[in-house]
Amino acid sequence: xxxxxxxxxxxxxxxxxxxxxxxxxxxxxxxxxxxxxxxxxxxxxxxxxxxxxxxxxxxxxxxxxxxxxxxxxxxxxxxxxxxxxxxxxxxxxxxxxxxxxxxxxxxxxxxxxxxxxxxxxxxxxxxx
Numbered sequence: 001x002x003x004x005x006x007x008x009x010x011x012x013x014x015x016x017x018x019x020x021x022x023x024x025x026x027x028x029x030x031x032x033x034x035x036x037x038x039x040x041x042x043x044x045x046x047x048x049x050x051x052x053x054x055x056x057x058x059x060x061x062x063x064x065x066x067x068x069x070x071x072x073x074x075x076x077x078x079x080x081x082x083x084x085x086x087x088x089x090x091x092x093x094x095x096x097x098x099x100x101x102x103x104x105x106x107x108x109x110x111x112x113x114x115x116x117x118x119x120x121x122x123x124x125x126x127x128x
Contacts, residue, residue: 001062005071009053012078016047019086027093035089042085049078049112056119066118066125073115081108 020043023031027039053074060067084104091098 001068001071002057002060004075005053005057005062008075009050009057012046012050012053016043016050019043019046027089030093031089032093035093038085039089042082042089045112046078046082049074049115052115052119060122066122070115070118070122073111073118077108077111077113077115079108080104081112084108 020040023036023039023043028036031039053071056062056067056071056074062068062071084101087098087101088105091101
């Protein structure tokens with residue numbers, strides 16, 4: 001599980017840098033201001049959670065079900081949240097908005113909230 005957190009964290013970080021550069025240069029010419037802001041939000045959240053996965057991979061054993069669910073929540077939540085934003089903005093810029101992706105973004109956000117809640121709960125368990 002630690003290896004998975006490290007691998008996905010590094011992959012998400014790598015892709016966030018690539019997507020961020022792509023957005024800042026190539027997409028700046030074809031996106032509206034709102035689309036560019038949305039795309040940048042996806043990149044930021046992806047990078048934040050790439051770092052979270054790396055940090056928890058280095059600081060937790062990731063052997064308990066709580067820790068495993070936390071990692072899976074961050075992985076799935078980041079994918080659903082950020083990549084649905086990328087799909088929405090790219091498709092909208094081409095005039096063919098993939099509207100089925102709209103409900104996926106908040107679902108990804110929900111998984112991110114669950115991941116953070118599980119992280120908080122793991123700290124609370126350590127205190128009590």
